[in-house]
Amino acid sequence: MLKDPHLKVTFFEQDSSKVFSNTDIKGGVCVTYRDALSDLGPIGTFTPFAELQSIIHKVVFNKDKQFEPISKSIYLQNKFNLDALYADHPELKKKIGSGGKEKRLTTSIFSLPIFTTEKDKEHPIKIWGIINSNIRNYRFMNEKYLDSNSSLHNYKVLLPKSNGSGALGEVLSTPLIGEPLIGYTQSFIGIGKFNNITEVENEMKYIKSKFCRVMLGTLKVTQDNNKGTWKNVPMQNFTPQSDIDWSKSIPEIDQQLYKKYGLDDQEINFIETHVKEMD
16 A cells, blocks of 8 residues: 555644544554556655654655665674574584574573673673663674674664654664674674774764664654664764764764755654754
8 A cells, every 4th residue: 555656645643632532553554546547656664743754755665866775784683603503502402592503692692601791711702782671882702602693793883773752853772882702692783794994983863863863764653763764764874984974973964864855844753843852
């Protein structure tokens, strides 16, 4: 339905009790209209805000600009090299999920004896995760137990996979710059795979911008901050050759992004009034 060029939403109310008293319809009440003789353009992503719907079409469905989502550069949790792990620790097959076949570094993985609290020659890799009732923390491990297909040796921005409530414009909980030799469990996602600190610092500014977070808010409507929620956030060039001057402050970067995507005063005002600032 979202791809149907003949369909449009004529009415939406998230609180169903305002339409039908004493009812609780999850997702609200929506009235759609379809005209097979009219090309209305695909809805693509539905939002109840008219200004945000207009912004989505200018950014995501702009025929003059080839849209590439930043979600393509998102890497999920690191994974075990199970062959190497079981060669040294066959006893761990009983402690790894899915009958010993679970490769992902799950949230509870820090309980395994291969992790240490201090870094040393045998345990040089820092792994970020969650312990003790959602407290962000890290442990160290040997790299030979990790799958090489990841961003482990690159710079990236780390974000919690669960963040906020899904309210439009909310802040992201303390993003981190993940340096080379830093990995993470499934409690985090990593954005980017850079060879230098400058580009990841530029990406960090972008992620903190109001423009980036309003585009994230078009799909992130719950706590879950998964890879799919970033599909409407456009990729940028974070090198010195970018069309954005990343040396500027975040508010100034926002103004450049508004201009790049041709947003009008009403759309800019919507973002500025609905999205919270991040330092």
